[in-house]
Amino acid sequence: MRAAGIVGVAFNLPFHGVPYYLGAEALLARLAELDMILQLQVQNTDLLEFLPLIEKYPVRLLIDHCGRPDIAAGPRGEAFQALLTLGQTGRAAVKLSGHIKFSHTSYPFQDTWPFIQALVDAFTPDNCVWGSDWPFLRAPERVDYGPLLRLLEYLLPDAADRRKVLWHTPRRLFGFGGTDNMCA
Known part of the structure; x- marks a missing residue:
């Protein structure tokens, strides 16, 4: 594989x-x-319900869409x-993506920024990857790739951190090869 x-x-x-996944031990x-990696898409409190199962096994985790937190819960x-x-266990990474899936505001999704900052602090750029979430299925408004990438420049102003999130971390997690000439 x-x-x-x-x-x-x-x-x-x-x-x-x-419940659909509880028999997946x-x-x-x-x-x-x-x-191998278990990419886990959760929202609101799904993680709390699923956590006992993933705590039993030392599988590497990739949490999709910032964990789709409940904005109202903060x-x-x-x-x-x-x-x-x-994020502090060292066995998990998180995708900084899907803001539109949990934000209560339009672009630039400012209500998600405190969550993203907390994720970057807990996971570090060494365990964060960026994703556009293209092709933007079921998006309630128009979403474009370029503005999302510019938003990352604002959220991660340090070029070295962006380089980790955009290149080094996904390269390590997914086993990408090739040269190291990607610009950030």
């Missing part, structure tokens, strides 16, 4: 619901054994705090 570029599997808890054990919300704790 690795030779074909497969580095893990994705669980979409908001789409299927947490054998798969999580196998992913851990193979040192960065001190229980589920978001659990996500930040995962």
Whole structure:
């Protein structure tokens, strides 16, 4: 599977619901054994419900769309705090993406900024990757790739941090090869 570029599997808890994945213990054990990634899309309190299962297995984690936190609960919300704790374990990374999926405002999604800053602080740029979320399925408004990339320049003003998030971290996580000449 690795030779074909497969580095893990994705669980979409908001789409299927947490109970759908609760029988996946054998798969999580196998992913851990193979040192593969479980990409986990959660929203609101899904992580709290699923956490006991992923705590049983040392599978590497990639949390999609900033964990889609509950804006109303704020960065001190229980589920978001659990996500930040995962960031400190060293076995998890987070995608800084999907702002439109949890923001209550339009671009530039300012209500998400405290969450993103907390994620970068907890996970560090060494465990953050950027994603555009293209092709922007079910987006309630028009989303363009360019403004999202410019937003990252604002949220991560340090060029070295952006270089990690845009190149070094995804290269390490996903096993990308090639030369190291990407501009940030």
